[in-house]
Amino acid sequence: MELRLTTWQEVAGAIREMAVRGAPAIGVAAAYGMALAAVRSHAGSVEVLREDVARAGAGLAAARPTAVNLPWAVARMTEEAAAAHAGPAALREALRAKAEAIHADEVERCERIGEHGAGLLRAGAQVLTHCNAGALATGGFGTALGVIRAAHRRGPGLHVWVDETRPLLQGARLTAWELRQEDIAATLVTDSTAAWLMAERKVDAIVTGADRIARNGDTANKIGTYGLAVLARAHGLPFYVAAPTSTIDPAIERGRDIPIEHRRPEEVGAGAAAGVGVYNPAFDVTPAEYVSAIVTEHGVHRPPYLFS
Amino acid sequence: MELRLTTWQEVAGAIREMAVRGAPAIGVAAAYGMALAAVRSHAGSVEVLREDVARAGAGLAAARPTAVNLPWAVARMTEEAAAAHAGPAALREALRAKAEAIHADEVERCERIGEHGAGLLRAGAQVLTHCNAGALATGGFGTALGVIRAAHRRGPGLHVWVDETRPLLQGARLTAWELRQEDIAATLVTDSTAAWLMAERKVDAIVTGADRIARNGDTANKIGTYGLAVLARAHGLPFYVAAPTSTIDPAIERGRDIPIEHRRPEEVGAGAAAGVGVYNPAFDVTPAEYVSAIVTEHGVHRPPYLFS
DSSP states (O other): OOOOOOSHHHHHHHHHTTSSOSHHHHHHHHHHHHHHHHHHOOOSSHHHHHHHHHHHHHHHHTSOSSOTHHHHHHHHHHHHHHSOOSSHHHHHHHHHHHHHHHHHHHHHHHHHHHHHHHTTSOTTOEEEEOSOOSHHHHSSSOSHHHHHHHHHHHSSOOEEEEEOOTTTTHIIIIIHHHHHHTTOEEEEEOGGGHHHHHHTTOOSEEEEOOSEEOTTSOEEEETTHHHHHHHHHHTTOOEEEEOOGGGBOTTOOSGGGSOOOBOOTHHHHTTOOTTOEEOOBSEEEEOGGGOSEEEETTEEEOSSOOOO | OOOOOOSHHHHHHHHHTTSSOSHHHHHHHHHHHHHHHHHHOOOSSHHHHHHHHHHHHHHHHTSOSSOTHHHHHHHHHHHHHHSOOSSHHHHHHHHHHHHHHHHHHHHHHHHHHHHHHHTTSOTTOEEEEOSOOSHHHHSSSOSHHHHHHHHHHHSSOOEEEEEOOTTTTHIIIIIHHHHHHTTOEEEEEOGGGHHHHHHTTOOSEEEEOOSEEOTTSOEEEETTHHHHHHHHHHTTOOEEEEOOGGGBOTTOOSGGGSOOOBOOTHHHHTTOOTTOEEOOBSEEEEOGGGOSEEEETTEEEOSSOOOO
């Protein structure tokens, strides 16, 4: 399936409805959305064009609250718009080039994350992952799946346990598909099977992506990640987070300050008895103390985390 | 929906396909299945009738492996068949009466479990439960839901977090419906939201049923239960098991000896990418060290557990 989005509002809608999802990917999409807003604007001056682009940026940044890559990409594009430009046409061209550069950067970051992270997984490792932090989430090589891909290329025998990831089943729909494409051995499980796999000693490491990382290393990611990290600790297993530095929010000191998106009851409620409420947070926060290492494009970071 | 089952083979099929499910309920269903086999048998002697009933018992006992209530009920019916009877008609009648007695006993046990367990939950408690251990699982008042029901009757303000319970969604389909019928406040969550609820201090206690309890208190129950127990420990929360003594298996010393049923991949795999395997254990085993108390019809048992 291919989406053709021709206005920034359509891009924002695709982010909101999760046709585009995954922290790095929605940042890249927002950058293209702002470039699109510039192309579609009829502004005859740089000043008016900047206003149109700023309006698009505000709308795109508001599409989803948790992944910081979204406001991060909007801020990079806004900086570009604020620079000196010869005229509206030059500004439009500069924004298009900037969006492409952000995209290329994210792809390259993921490849470097893979290289740095691969060494964390021994040959033949049994790796559990949650949600989808692959090419479909990042516009490129993947973060958590980038680490898995790179480890798979280094040696044979790697096997991946894929959490189905309720309510939207990104693991079953996306991660399982990506691993299949790469011929990486994978087995799908329900989310609540993960603890039992650990008890049965069928897991060597857990690797996930991230939607926002606080300066102290507290990490927001798909609901269910926190539980996996606590269970990993209880079973003496390492829990790794893989994310580009665009996922680190220097304005957030601790995880408790990360905004958590709550989504529609209908996502969970299919089949539920009428009249019973639904609580549907899309993310949870894993305290840094449960995170064995955070892999970014710069390398493998170990606690204590002191990002800036 | 009402099922009309007219042969023991149909009863066994209903147990296998989980049209009848829940450890106490499948025990009761197996007892009725054996009574039905006696009624349908054309045997002209007590001896031949015993053989027909034994064949039905073996088939029913094999329908599902984990819940011990199934072989327990078959053993009770087999004892009844082995007793002295004046003739085939008297044996048929005795087996019908025995099945009804087993059913009535299980209902009464659940009511007593509720009475004993209600004191574990303070007024206004936030209780999390997994799968369905209610009237729909027990032929009566429920085990875990019996405790919740009884606590609700004692004081107002109780609220229940209902795990949807993948893959078959017994929480979303059955438990949510039962709580709604009783006007008990309830909110549905995905299974992997439970840990985050505990971190947010929105849970005071976890209560589940059981499918088989070893002599040392190790407890087999719906997949996901073990993870909840480990998470409860990590958050300093009590984890309670509610089950009639028909769920205790005196022949099993430790949890590792409990047979775990693995079910069809298709239960999980709906929506999964083709070519990826599925691992679908229906149960896991929670070591007794994680179980704060086991509530039976005899009272509240605390560790160390020494059942016989």
